[in-house]
Amino acid sequence: MRGTPDVSARPDSPLLVDRFGRVAKDLRVSLTDRCNLRCTYCMPAEGLDWLQKDELLTDDELIRLMRIAVVDLGVTDIRFTGGEPLLRRGLEQVIAATAALEPRPRMSMTSNGIGLKRRAQSLKDAGLNRINVSLDTLDPDRFATLTRRDRITDVLDGLDAAREAGLEPVKVNSVLMRGMNEDEAVPLLRFCVENGYQLRFIEQMPLDPQHGWTRTNMVTADEILTMLSSAYTLTPEEIPRGGAPAERWLVDGGPAVVGVIASVTRPFCAACDRTRLTSDGQIRNCLFSQGETDLRALLRDGSPDSAIADAWRATMWAKAAGHGINDAGFSQPDRPMSAIGG
Numbered sequence: 001m002r003g004t005p006d007v008s009a010r011p012d013s014p015l016l017v018d019r020f021g022r023v024a025k026d027l028r029v030s031l032t033d034r035c036n037l038r039c040t041y042c043m044p045a046e047g048l049d050w051l052q053k054d055e056l057l058t059d060d061e062l063i064r065l066m067r068i069a070v071v072d073l074g075v076t077d078i079r080f081t082g083g084e085p086l087l088r089r090g091l092e093q094v095i096a097a098t099a100a101l102e103p104r105p106r107m108s109m110t111s112n113g114i115g116l117k118r119r120a121q122s123l124k125d126a127g128l129n130r131i132n133v134s135l136d137t138l139d140p141d142r143f144a145t146l147t148r149r150d151r152i153t154d155v156l157d158g159l160d161a162a163r164e165a166g167l168e169p170v171k172v173n174s175v176l177m178r179g180m181n182e183d184e185a186v187p188l189l190r191f192c193v194e195n196g197y198q199l200r201f202i203e204q205m206p207l208d209p210q211h212g213w214t215r216t217n218m219v220t221a222d223e224i225l226t227m228l229s230s231a232y233t234l235t236p237e238e239i240p241r242g243g244a245p246a247e248r249w250l251v252d253g254g255p256a257v258v259g260v261i262a263s264v265t266r267p268f269c270a271a272c273d274r275t276r277l278t279s280d281g282q283i284r285n286c287l288f289s290q291g292e293t294d295l296r297a298l299l300r301d302g303s304p305d306s307a308i309a310d311a312w313r314a315t316m317w318a319k320a321a322g323h324g325i326n327d328a329g330f331s332q333p334d335r336p337m338s339a340i341g342g
Contacts, residue, residue, distance in 0.1 A: 005318035030341025099127025116158025221262035243273035269322035
């Protein structure tokens with residue numbers, strides 16, 4: 001981060017507390033910035049300038065940081081992200097090592113589903129609890145247009161395999177874009193209800209490297225709910241939301257549920273409990289943060305766990321009250337979503 005955060009007023013707590021009473025217990029770990037799709041809202045057709053191997057955390061470095069997070073900082077949930085995490089060599093070994101931590105964290109992963117069919121069972125056996133799979137359309141031609149790859153069959157097969165392996169609840173993440181796929185809100189929910197998946201619609205966020213995001217192209221939570229209500233009766237779920245990013249509704253009385261993550265129009269920053277580790281060892285206290293703290297440098301200069309934990313705590317103490325998307329002076333982070341991690 002720019003400068004050293006002032007921690008003089010920070011309480012004497014081992015946890016990742018901030019100035020607004022929030023405690024970060026959910027760690028998002030990016031395993032790679034690489035991806036085998038080229039989704040139009042995420043990256044250009046030619047891809048991006050990927051990180052070099054020596055810039056990435058090694059397995060040992062990654063596992064050490066997760067141990068510090070769980071044992072010293074009170075993290076209880078770890079979500080593996082990317083890029084595409086299935087592209088990380090030794091993924092199952094990383095998951096198994098994380099599962100061996102005490103206390104054992106709950107582990108999930110967000111994937112595009114490519115390659116999941118043949119690895120779902122090994123991921124479950126390694127200790128992964130559940131999975132989210134990104135799927136924005138059920139139409140093969142539209143999928144090929146959106147992702148620039150003809151791989152929808154692989155994604156659907158991966159979803160099936162995840163369910164069969166017991167990586168449940170299997171969640172489907174969908175982004176609706178105006179003029180592209182907003183007509184699929186109801187078909188996507190019908191598909192998930194019929195197959196036992198939990199659907200999450202995510203408002204498109206300003207995290208693309210092209211900086212082409214506009215509010216006019218974003219399909220809002222209110223619009224999504226209106227479309228779904230044309231075919232289903234939606235009842236707000238009574239279970240407290242806590243720090244979960246999705247507002248959830250029972251579909252036709254349940255048990256099926258659908259969620260909407262409305263980061264732009266219904267910010268949930270006040271309850272945010274996340275801390276983020278990039279694949280090159282940078283800590284971010286917010287998805288939209290303009291600064292990072294370099295834990296990789298501390299790892300590689302021989303710093304003890306206590307110094308790494310203190311740097312992590314200081315970063316989270318400096319977390320802003322909100323992401324600021326709706327503020328006049330907002331600007332996108334320098335890094336795109338694929339480099340930050342979902």
